[in-house]
Amino acid sequence: MLAPTGNRRSAVLYLLAWLLLGVALGGAIAAAFDARWVNAMIFAIPATVLYGVGAGFSAYYLCRAYPLAERSLAGVVTALGASAVVSALLWSALLEGWNTLGSALNVAWAGIDYTPSLKAVLFGLGVLLYGLLAAINYLATESERASSALQRELQSRLAAREAELRMLRTQIDPHFLFNSLNSISALTSQxxxxxxxxxxxxxxxxxxxxxxxxxxxxxxxxxxxxxxxxxxxxxxxxxxxxxxxxxxxxxxxxxxxxxxxxxxxxxxxxxxxxxxxxxxxxxxxxxxxxxxxxxxxxxxxxxxxxxxxxxxxxxxxxxxxxxxxxxxxxxxxxxxxxxxxxxxxxxxxxxxxxxxxxxx
Missing domain, CATH: 3.30.565.10 (Histidine kinase-like ATPase, C-terminal domain)
Incomplete structure (x- = not known):
């Protein structure tokens, strides 16, 4: 399944993906909300990467707690929706706090105009990103489950084949021994x-x-x-x-x-x-x-x-x-x-x- 930490290579690739997403988000904010590029990047990148780590762990454990094969669809959707909303709210609060801190520094390169419309867009994006993480985790889970089932089936077939071959091989020695003992019995008197x-x-x-x-x-x-x-x-x-x-x-x-x-x-x-x-x-x-x-x-x-x-x-x-x-x-x-x-x-x-x- 997809998680921020599986192995070192996967973790690096995962963080790199969120870093690129942060860059893309900063560029979009600069273009759509008339913010300076440097300010938009400083605003978007750190909080986006941090959200990727937090939401990644949350979606990972949510999928483990609510497997599709064992939970009702309504239960999964409810849990997923609630987690997505909470995660998006936390991300919005993180962005607002980060922006407030940057504005408090009173420097030209920190802080943007964090308007209500931008807050609404980022909240919606947070919900979508969380849903995407959950969907990827569920797909990975089902793929892993199908792979495990196939492997167990192949192992079962192999075990059955080996058992059949052992049975066939064990037929040979008694068969030959039976014929040979009959021959020895016939030769004993002659x-x-x-x-x-x-x-x-x-x-x-x-x-x-x-x-x-x-x-x-x-x-x-x-x-x-x-x-x-x-x-x-x-x-x-x-x-x-x-x-x-x-x-x-x-x-x-x-x-x-x-x-x-x-x-x-x-x-x-x-x-x-x-x-x-x-x-x-x-x-x-x-x-x-x-x-x-x-x-x-x-x-x-x-x-x-x-x-x-x-x-x-x-x-x-x-x-x-x-x-x-x-x-x-x-x-x-x-x-x-x-x-x-x-x-x-x-x-x-x-x-x-x-x-x-x-x-x-």
Missing amino acids: NPKGAREMTLQLASFFRLSLGVAEHAVIPLAQEMQLIRHFLAVEKVRFGDRLQLEEAIEPEAESCAVPPMLIQPLVENAVKHGIAGLPEGGKIRVAARRAGSQLRIVVDNAMDADGPAPRREGNGIGLANVRQRLAGSYGSEAAVHWGARDGVFVVEMTLPAQTGEESRK
Whole structure:
């Protein structure tokens, strides 16, 4: 809100505005009431600046005491009108006293002919100036209130978005753990050594994933380390039937991605693609930076004669990735998928950013 003292710069500008107003008032008095310029300036400037300070504080606290959203219009108008009249009367008395003091000095440059018509004009001007100060304060108050409301709404939306992203991320680890424990259970009776190795690989994977759990984004290179650990777990079960091909361009490795973003896609590729092929197949992860965009492609072999993979997998995979991208980047990111000649392809585009500060 507008007040004579908010900070030093504002106070100086406020006083300068009233000083200029005092000069303008002195010039008007000299021109309209046939007063000497020096006398008119000495009469108008000091009292005008002092009125600006007093009326400024009065209007400021009046607006705080009578907010438009909480008081009736009649109450606000009554309080404002009474304060404006009292302030104008005090200003008139100040001007008259100042002029009397100047006239008493009996010098050529002090004192003017303070006629009743001039008193009436200055009284009316005092009322108008006070009303203008109050109007400016009310406008500033409403602007500040609207800005605060908008900020609270944005903070609420941000908190809701962050909560949704945390929920989506926490879905991933239990989902993967559930599938891995099922695999270990199946291997226990058939291949105890493989079950033990898979358990150790699973522990290594989760140990690494704990290091990135608290980060909003991680470098793509670190995400690929998670992918390799994940596939090391699955390779115990699939052996040579499961192959990984990486095509990550150096410029893309440092780009930031949400952690565990690609892992659900690779997991889907294993579960819905490689697992259904007796001879197994290859999973390919490619990434390249194209200007301001990072493009990531995950594809895998699939049974061309079998049923098409469901769009949501089992409720996590692709839908999770889409929601996380939308929550993190909005319309700047997109994900598309589909089957092409016996290969299931998932393509993602997102902003090519580096460093965790890019998400702050």
